[in-house]
Amino acid sequence: MCATCGCGPDHHHKDEKKVLDVEQDILQENNLLAQRNRGYFDGKNIFALNLVSSPGSGKTSLLERTLRDLKEELQFAVIEGDQQTANDADRIHATGTKVTQINTGKGCHLDAHMIFHALQGMKLPSDSVLFIENVGNLVCPAMFDLGEKDRVVIMSVTEGEDKPLKYPDMFHSSQLCIINKTDLLPYVPFDLEKAKEYLLKVNPNIEIIEVSCTNGEGLSVWYEWLKSKVLVPFE
């Protein structure tokens, strides 16, 4: 019997309040899809990397160079994320690599759902490397797991060396930092040692590789890193 008005068990008060204990992670949907992507990558032995940086630090140039230099040794595919245009996808396509462009429109980051659908159309080969080039933005993509194995953050010497301190979330969640455009070091006030100090302060586990996509300096170290990470498939 209802304690308020004494009615029977079927009665519902119009203003009856109910507390729902939800206790659900807000990013749960994204994280579940990311894990689904991760399972797909693991199953096919695909080494997936999420490349993040501010706009103009050289993500696409690094990819172009890498794809050309290593195409005899490794099998690659690329997912390009940009707000607008297929310009980057065209650049990657010109290297002879399989590429899909995702345009986020007004969106400021890729999420696991977008990657999930891009993968459906790609039919990736087993034992390959997938580069996911995120939208140029050091803030928003940090919170969104795509299912990648490693996150690679790229910064260039034409930016301030304090980028890791200004955008700690991104540097904190990355496994590797590539410092690009080192050929310009003699002409810019960038303090390389300070940059490394800040990087390790924000993330003591991060690996650091210095490269120049223009003169090729340091690229062999990046290539070795990449090859060492591509697992030997089970026989």
Next chain:
Amino acid sequence: MHELSIVMSILDIAQKQANKAQAQAVEEIELEIGELTGIEKMSFDFAWKQAIRGSILENVELKIIRPLGIGKCMDCDEVFEMKQIFDACPICKSPFVAIKSGKELRVKSLVVT
């Protein structure tokens, strides 16, 4: 402005929960957003106001719990408050710190009618 994506996810969770409970309206929503999450409060509030218009959360009372950033030093076990995700241990200066709280990003509860 990833806060908009976050707000849309909250709306989605609330809508699904309300449907499941066959609720007519949501009166109150309680969120937990840790101090160390990458959520900018002003952007969040801006996105929130725009996104809830015409939704089941339109007239909702929003309650946000903000757990403090708490870290535990992996070298000397010191437990301390963190202002940044990369704060080093104040005692032994070790940068290896396990974040114990401050990264929460959850819908805790809803009050529905």
